[in-house]
Amino acid sequence: MTDAPLTDAPMTLRRQLAGDALVVAPGIYDALSALIATQAGFGSLYLSGASIAYTRFGVPDIGLIGMSEVAETLTAICDRVPTPVIVDGDTGFGNALNVIRTVRTFERCGAQAVQLEDQAMPKRCGHLAGKTLVPTAEMAGKVKAAVDARKSEDFLIIARTDAIAVEGYEAALDRAELYLEAGADVLFVEAPRDRVEMDGIVARFGRRIPLLANMVEGGKTPLHDAAELQEIGYKIAIFPGGTVRALSRLLAEYYGSLRQHGGTGPFLERMNMFDALNGIIGTPGYLARGRDYDGSNFGGGA
Numbered sequence: 001m002t003d004a005p006l007t008d009a010p011m012t013l014r015r016q017l018a019g020d021a022l023v024v025a026p027g028i029y030d031a032l033s034a035l036i037a038t039q040a041g042f043g044s045l046y047l048s049g050a051s052i053a054y055t056r057f058g059v060p061d062i063g064l065i066g067m068s069e070v071a072e073t074l075t076a077i078c079d080r081v082p083t084p085v086i087v088d089g090d091t092g093f094g095n096a097l098n099v100i101r102t103v104r105t106f107e108r109c110g111a112q113a114v115q116l117e118d119q120a121m122p123k124r125c126g127h128l129a130g131k132t133l134v135p136t137a138e139m140a141g142k143v144k145a146a147v148d149a150r151k152s153e154d155f156l157i158i159a160r161t162d163a164i165a166v167e168g169y170e171a172a173l174d175r176a177e178l179y180l181e182a183g184a185d186v187l188f189v190e191a192p193r194d195r196v197e198m199d200g201i202v203a204r205f206g207r208r209i210p211l212l213a214n215m216v217e218g219g220k221t222p223l224h225d226a227a228e229l230q231e232i233g234y235k236i237a238i239f240p241g242g243t244v245r246a247l248s249r250l251l252a253e254y255y256g257s258l259r260q261h262g263g264t265g266p267f268l269e270r271m272n273m274f275d276a277l278n279g280i281i282g283t284p285g286y287l288a289r290g291r292d293y294d295g296s297n298f299g300g301g302a
């Protein structure tokens with residue numbers, strides 16, 4: 001665990017994708033989760049729209065969160081960790097012109113990739129029923145707008161189709177084909193329902209473009225670990241919601257215990273105590289830096 005601000009520049013997501021290993025990006029929702037995931041050794045992170053909706057606003061993943069709210073969260077994360085962040089751009093928050101603003105904003109905030117999906121509003125989590133889509137040509141135009149809007153080639157455009165549940169499997173692959181032609185750097189075919197469908201996605205696209213697999217605990221796609229996803233032929237695996245699924249259980253247990261016992265004693269062994277949490281946050285390093293500039297105010301030590 002580090003107590004110094006994390007400053008080393010890790011390998012860009014684009015370079016990671018050029019390597020042999022599967023890129024595993026755990027879900028994050030704020031700078032603390034980004035810090036802890038980075039300290040756990042992950043080389044890329046997935047800023048999940050669902051997780052921002054759940055943690056910050058306590059609302060479902062149905063398109064209620066705005067672009068500025070995601071941008072603010074992303075900025076706090078990219079200011080704190082150097083780890084490449086893939087940001088969930090939902091539908092791009094509107095039409096192709098909104099996509100241009102979204103891409104420019106998220107790139108400026110420090111993300112290395114944005115994920116854009118072909119749902120119509122009201123959008124919803126890809127593993128919920130009742131999704132609707134924008135026309136294929138409209139989404140292809142949004143992908144092209146995103147590609148044209150980025151400043152750096154190291155900012156990747158991840159095109160997602162939610163069509164399997166709406167138009168069927170073959171139609172979803174045909175949509176993905178057009179998003180590839182529109183210039184996407186990565187394809188994300190959301191919610192394949194079994195291994196056969198996953199294999200079919202890889203068979204059609206795996207040699208031409210990196211593919212992203214989305215592991216949602218309790219969702220429509222069977223869960224696989226990183227080794228299995230690599231063997232299937234995926235190039236990136238995101239585990240977007242697992243963080244908050246684990247956290248929500250922990251919080252319920254913690255609050256239940258505090259309520260029951262009137263104190264935190266029975267829960268202490270499951271906590272990071274004062275010094276441990278300050279170690280994660282990097283408090284001693286910050287204070288030492290303060291002393292470098294201002295010994296009178298920061299002289300007290302960590």
Ligand SMILES: C[C@](O)(C(=O)O)[C@H](CC(=O)O)C(=O)O
Nearest residue numbers: 048049050125126216240241
């Ligand atoms: C990837 C996703 O868009 C997200 O917001 O993290 C969600 C995941 C989830 O709801 O757990 C999705 O639509 O799959």
